[in-house]
Structure formats: C-alpha cells, structure tokens
Amino acid sequence: MLKIEDLHVSVDRTPILKGINLSIDAGQVHAIMGPNGSGKSTLAYVLAGRDGYEVTKGRVLYKGKDLLEMAPELRAAEGVFLGFQYPVAIPGVSNMYFLKAALNAIRKHRGQEPLDAIDFMKLSKEKAALVQLPDELTKRAVNEGFSGGEKKRNEIFQMAMLEPTLAVLDETDSGLDIDALKVVAEGVNALRGPDRAMLVITHYQRLLDYIEPDRVHVLAGGRILRSGDKTLAKELEQKGYGWLTEAEAA
C-alpha cells in the first residue's frame, strides 16, 4: 500500500526527516510514536502534499505510484486522508456542504456519479452515529466554534465519509479527555478493514490501548530508531523515549 524509501525532508533548508524507511500493507495499522520535534507531523504533511516541505532525497510509493508527484487533491482522490492535528475553521461554509463537495470531487475522480442530497444525508447520518457526532455539529460551519474534542471527532467523521484507503491520523488523541478518546478510537476501529491501511501518529501510548497497532515505530531526530510490535509501546510508556535516544547517541 505505502512504501517510504530513504525519505529526507527539509523545511526552510533545515533537515527534519533524515532517511525514513517504512512499509505498510493493506489491512495494517502502524503507529508512529516519538518525542516532540521528532518529525512526526512533518511526515504526515509530506504524505498529504503540503507546501513548504522539500523532499531532498528518497521516494514514496503509494499503490505502486509516485505519491510525491501528485497534487494534494489528487492524493485525496486516490484515497489518502490526513486527520489534522489542528483542523482549521472555514467560516460560513457548512460542514455538510463542505463534505458533500469533497465527497463528490472524490467520487468524480473514481468515475462514480455524484451522490444526491438524499443519499448523502443517509450516508452522513450513518457515519455521524459512528463517532457520536451530534446532528447540530454537522450543520455548523466547518470546525467553527468546535471544541478540541469536537474537531477531532469531526475529522474521524470526515474519514468515515470519504472512506480512504490510506489514513494518516496526526495526533488525533491530543487534547482529548478519556471519553472522547474512546469515541474516536471506536470510530477508527470501525473503519479498520482488509483494504485500508492506517498510520496513527501519537505522542502518548494511551491511544494504543484502544487502537491496537500491528507495528509500532519510534521516530526521533528524523529517523526511525526502533520498530516492533505493540509491546514496544508499553515499553516506551515505562521507560520514556530517553533510553532509545541515548542508545542512539552512544
């Protein structure tokens, strides 16, 4: 599904990612953990195609195609979804209107007919229930006046609507209380499937109690220092990141 090979990325000429290798198969959930400033969000943005991130070396293959060559909207149409750490507000544009425009743009790319209003409403009701998103929020302007937890739930709701094949969730757990965290995790788990790969980026092990990853990678200083199964996350919780970064330095 996704194959990252020796990826080097700079921001304002400062190297942030220094040779990432990562391979995710369809049906898998991988977690990336790491201390602040390790390059986790940079990796998420590069995969989604944000401006300002210069790839200096390496390549990324998505379903066998060169992902880095594609415009952000093309990546989205091809099934790449980024759950934002800080979703932005778009005043005056209703959540539903926005999502319908997005969904139909993606459907068009897939050669599907646009969904009409009735089918769209039906689908959105079903998916909103998945993340317990109140009806009222679906009608408000995109992320405007949403609490932190509401924004994150809205991200998962959008993911459920757009049905991506590769979902990158950037610190979806940050700013969530334990109840909201469970709701978000349940939403994510409901979307796990044999055709879908997920990359869950998190700072804390907590989220991984609810979303059980197939693989865990520790990212620090722009490199993946260690990969393992879910027990690696537990180990990190007990020992912190220090023992890995120190081991690296030694």
Next chain:
Amino acid sequence: MSAATEQIDDLLQRRYGAGFITDIEQEYAPPGLSEEIVAFISTKKQEPEWLLQWRLKAYRRWLEMKEPTWAKVSYPKIDYQDICYYAAPKSKDDAPKSLDEVDPELLATYEKLGIPLHEREILAGVAVDAVFDSVSVATTFREKLSEFGVIFMSFSEAVQNHPDLIKKYLGSVVPVSDNFFAALNSAVFSDGSFVYIPKGVRCPMELSTYFRINAAKTGQFERTLIVADEGSHVSYLEGCTAPMRDENQLHAAVVELIAHKDAQIKYSTVQNWYPGDENGKGGIFNFVTKRGLCEGERSKISWTQVETGSAITWKYPSCILKGDHSIGEFYSVALSNHHQQADTGTKMIHLGKHTKSTIISKGISAGHGQQTYRGGVKFSRGATNARNYTQCDSLLIGDKCGAHTVPYVDVRNSSSKLEHEATTSRIGDDQLFYCRQRGLSEEEAVSLIVNGFAKQVLKELPMEFAVEAQKLLGVSLEGAVG
C-alpha cells in the same frame, strides 16, 4: 512569492465571460455635451417641456460642479466632451411592441448572458426590463403585472404614460444638484425603469432589469425610479454587463426609491460590468447614486448588492429613514481583483424615532485590487431611540491588494445606539490545504471559502440570483484571490 500565492494568482487570471460585442445598427448622438445635446435627447424621447427644463437645470448645475476627489480611487481624467450621451439600437419600427419585434441579435445577446427573455418569462416568472445602451428593449410580463395595478415599464414610456407620477417623484430623493455624477445623469439620462406598486399590493413576482453597455465610447446613464405606495411590497433586481473594450466607459446611474407608510422595497444588484483586463486596461467607470427614502412610518428599504465588475466603483446606496419605526438595510459583497478599485458603502440617515438600520459589508480584495468601505451613520436630533448595527469584514487574497474601512458617525441625540464591528482576514494556506486534502481543487477551495465569507449577504438575494452571484464570485476570482 510563495507557491500558494502563485497558485492563487493563477486562479485569479480567469477571463471575463460577458465580454462579447453585439453587431447591430446603432443610432448615436455626436460626442460631447452641450445644451443642444441635452435638448436632442429630450426631443428623441418626445419629452414634455417641463422635463427638458429639468434636464437643462441639471446641466447648468453640473457645469458649476467639480468632480469629487475624496474617494480612494484613482483613474485618468475623464473627457466629458469625448463621450456619446445617446446611443440606441436602430429599429425598423419606432419601438418594439412585443418580444417578437425585438431584434433577434439583441435577444441573442441576452441569451449569451444567460438571460433568455422568453425563458425567464415562462419558467422563472421574472418580469424583465432590459436596457441596452440607452434604450429599454423589452419589458416582459407587463400584462400580468397590470392586473395587479403594478406599473413596470421603461422610464421613457412612463414619461409618456404616467407623467404625473414621474413629475411628482423624479428628483425627490436625489435632487439634480446632489452630486457631480447625479447632476450629469439628470441632464442626459436616456432610459431606465419605472416601477409603481399601488396601495396594499404585494408585487406577485420579482421585477428585474438587465443593463448592458454595448456601443463603444458611450456612456450609460440610466435612471430608475421605484415608488411603493402604502402597505405595498416589491422586490427588484438589476444585473449589469458590458463588452470588453480597451478604452474605459462611463456609467453614471441614479436610482431613487420611495417607500410610503408600511411599504417595503427590496433592491438587489448583481453588477458585473467589464472590470478591465488583468493589467488594468479598459473597464467600466461606475459612478452611481442610489438612495431610498423611507417616507412613511414602518416602511423598509433593503439594498443588497454583489459588485464584482467595473474598473472603478463609486457607489453608496443609502437610506433616509424619515418615517418613525422605519428600517434601512444594506448588504454588500464587493470584490476587487486585478487592478479594480472599489470605494463603496452606504449612508443611513436616521430622522424618525425608533428607526433602525443594519449594515453588513463584505469586501474581498485580490490581485492588485483596492477595496474601501465608506459608510456613514447619522442620528439626527429627532431620531430618538434609533439603532444601527454595522459589520464590515474584509478578506484579502494575496499580498498585493488592499482593504480600507472608513466609517463616519454623526450622533445628535443621546438615546440612540450604534454598534460597529469590523474584521480583516486572509485566505490562509492552511485553509486551502485543508480543502485540497479533502479532494477539492484549489479553485474550488477558493470559491468555497469566499462564498462562505459572503454567505451572510448572499442569503439576502432572491434564490435564483443567489446562485448566479455565487458562480459570479467564483468566476471573478479566477486569478485574483490573495
């Protein structure tokens, strides 16, 4: 320039879609302005003597007046002697009596603009008065309206058929000496629309006028007069386009609205005059005086405008709130792309007690566009317990445009309340990226964000025109949001 700015710039380079020239025979007055020309126009229109004298009075006042310079717009000096003050499509008969008699070329022009008169007539139920250069071409739906006693016709016809009404109301809200451009219009106006809604009648359909400047080096000076008698309601929409030409063209219109006791007038404008090319060459100079008088108690006048065209826009649709408990509203979206300059806003003049006004202004600047909101709110001594709410928001697209806000407040009593809110924002890279990550193209994203910004105003437009205005905002922004 950041990559995002470049992309936005690309978007803003979209083409003007209404810029075709219609090839039909025109009848012109020679260029220049004099008492002879004023008399020529009056004679062409077979006007009564009093109207000729009214025009001449305006012309003489105009000679003594100076072109205003206070607006934040700059443009080359206008040579008023190089402009044609009268141009009319030459028709075989005197005037078309029905749509069937209208020059097919002309009808095709409206087709291209997306306003097929026949179709509007049948499908939309909109009565349209189309003004082509100086002459009103066809007024649809007249018969149906006359059943309700509603008068909707070209200004010239109204002068012939309803001289008493014209004489009573013409210049009663915008006097001939009001300002330089209003005086010019009063001297040389050639046509426009007249609407009269009798007592207690709710006009059964939207009334609509489309203006189009076609002839080169021609000014358009239309005059609109709408009178809503006691307890009546009317909703009126005007749309405007012009072909693409290298030289600038002058448009100086006057609109007067009178709302009697308990009457309501809703006046909506979708203005898409040719804005000039991306280098600022050509385009319409749009100097317009629009004013409504809330004459009677509990009357209401509501202006809604979507201004996407013109090289220069100088326009302040205003309300004089004379009747107690009368209401004035102004909802505006103005967009300046490329080298467009807009200095627009409103004046709310509170005279009566318990009068209320609302001003919602949304300015969008892109490319090298300059956008000024200029608004005045006056509470006179007698306007006790009057209220005003003003909100002006500016949206900037790119880093070469400008937004300016110039509010004037004049309060002469202590019981009135005024609120003013203003914001300036920029379409952020983060907003664009968020939309694109969800699958929308950059163009769709900009259009979505701008329409969200303007929504508060767009929802005030009659339904079908709101859709048109939304599209127009998208098109006008191609290549200009920053």
